[in-house]
Amino acid sequence: MKRKLLGTVLSVAMVASMLVGCGGGSAAPANDAADAPKEEAAATEAAATEAAADTAKEEKAETPAAAGGAGGKVGVAMPTKDLQRWNQDGLNMEAQLKEAGYDVDLQYASNDIATQVSQIENMISSGAQVLVVASIDGDSLGTVLAQAKEANIPVIAYDRLIMNSDAVSYYATFDNYMVGTKQGEYIKEKLDLDNAAGPFNLEIFTGDPGDNNARFFYGGAIDVLKPYIDEGKLVVKSGQVDFDNVATANWATEAAQSRMDAIISANYADGTKLDAVLCSNDSTALGVTNSLEANYTGEWPIITGQDCDVANVKNMIADKQSMSIFKDTRDLAAKTVEMVDAIMKGSEAPVNDTETYDNGTGVIPSYLCEPVFADKSNYKELLIDSGYYTEEDLK
Numbered sequence: 451m452k453r454k455l456l457g458t459v460l461s462v463a464m465v466a467s468m469l470v471g472c473g474g475g476s477a478a479p480a481n482d483a484a485d486a487p488k489e490e491a492a493a494t495e496a497a498a499t500e501a502a503a504d505t506a507k508e509e510k511a512e513t514p515a516a517a518g519g520a521g522g523k524v525g526v527a528m529p530t531k532d533l534q535r536w537n538q539d540g541l542n543m544e545a546q547l548k549e550a551g552y553d554v555d556l557q558y559a560s561n562d563i564a565t566q567v568s569q570i571e572n573m574i575s576s577g578a579q580v581l582v583v584a585s586i587d588g589d590s591l592g593t594v595l596a597q598a599k600e601a602n603i604p605v606i607a608y609d610r611l612i613m614n615s616d617a618v619s620y621y622a623t624f625d626n627y628m629v630g631t632k633q634g635e636y637i638k639e640k641l642d643l644d645n646a647a648g649p650f651n652l653e654i655f656t657g658d659p660g661d662n663n664a665r666f667f668y669g670g671a672i673d674v675l676k677p678y679i680d681e682g683k684l685v686v687k688s689g690q691v692d693f694d695n696v697a698t699a700n701w702a703t704e705a706a707q708s709r710m711d712a713i714i715s716a717n718y719a720d721g722t723k724l725d726a727v728l729c730s731n732d733s734t735a736l737g738v739t740n741s742l743e744a745n746y747t748g749e750w751p752i753i754t755g756q757d758c759d760v761a762n763v764k765n766m767i768a769d770k771q772s773m774s775i776f777k778d779t780r781d782l783a784a785k786t787v788e789m790v791d792a793i794m795k796g797s798e799a800p801v802n803d804t805e806t807y808d809n810g811t812g813v814i815p816s817y818l819c820e821p822v823f824a825d826k827s828n829y830k831e832l833l834i835d836s837g838y839y840t841e842e843d844l845k
């Protein structure tokens with residue numbers, strides 16, 4: 451009876467939260483790419499797990515670590531300072547949490563898993579009441595988060611889903627599948643794949659295999675492009691198409707660059723034209739661009755990206771990168787702060803997706819913000835007029 455009532459309240463709260471904030475993010479469609487088993491699992495198990503997820507959510511909502519008003523300590527664990535976006539995420543989270551009246555313990559782990567684990571241990575032992583964690587490797591936090599659960603400290607997975615841990619209460623992110631779809635659609639439209647004869651040459655770069663997001667980005671894009679690869683209109687000369695073959699450890703620019711160096715020397719050094727490079731994010735796009743500048747003499751290809759990092763926006767302005775996806779980290783921070791605040795006050799956190807993100811222990815109630823397409827034609831409006839960057843930043 452109690453469950454039923456709570457379920458109804460949750461549904462109303464969920465619908466309400468879908469109508470506001472973060473550009474009204476939408477649920478990612480199920481992904482049927484051959485290399486996206488987690489997405490498939492989420493889709494096929496969604497119906498069966500929905501009820502369980504609702505139940506889990508009710509229980510989580512009923513047991514906040516520290517009910518009662520603003521104030522208290524929030525631990526924020528970020529992966530690395532190496533990439534611009536995480537610096538922005540951290541600063542936004544810190545500023546917005548402080549403004550809401552919380553103490554913040556913000557830590558960066560230099561992309562080192564052991565460092566992140568020990569930082570989270572310290573947050574637990576020094577009295578954090580909620581943890582916000584952007585994981586380095588989604589599969590490596592099970593043990594430390596079991597300690598958080600034991601101490602009744604709710605965990606919000608930030609941007610990247612934490613896998614195989616039942617300590618995760620909520621997930622705040624962008625619609626990661628939609629990011630990939632937008633990148634794939636861009637290549638499809640620019641090459642006019644439905645009408646042009648082709649064939650066109652494509653190469654593919656995605657992210658770290660330990661980052662669940664990478665599979666969603668790849669899955670969204672490959673679902674758009676795979677039919678054209680299958681019919682031979684898109685040719686991947688390197689033969690590297692499957693997720694494992696196109697992954698980039700740690701999303702490292704240098705790794706993408708050296709893989710591109712090898713691909714060019716084996717396939718494009720003789721003047722063969724490369725038409726497009728699908729890059730899941732800006733750090734990989736930067737590596738690809740650096741490699742092309744050093745080694746490739748043909749007509750410049752279409753290059754996709756994500757994050758609107760300063761170096762990449764500069765490359766867009768200089769026609770070296772075609773597009774990026776803008777994920778306004780201020781919005782993600784704001785939504786996460788709402789979640790923290792709701793947990794602290796013992797009320798219901800905002801979510802707009804209870805189907806897509808199964809972390810292996812069940813579906814994690816999520817809020818998906820909406821990613822936005824950015825290119826040379828709209829970057830001023832998106833990035834400068836909104837105060838994300840100054841003109842000076844992009845010079």
Ligand code: BGC
Pocket residue numbers: 533535609610657661663664701731732733756757777
């Ligand atoms: C984020 C991307 C970012 C990548 C590398 C992903 O989890 O969603 O925005 O580019 O990590 O840091």
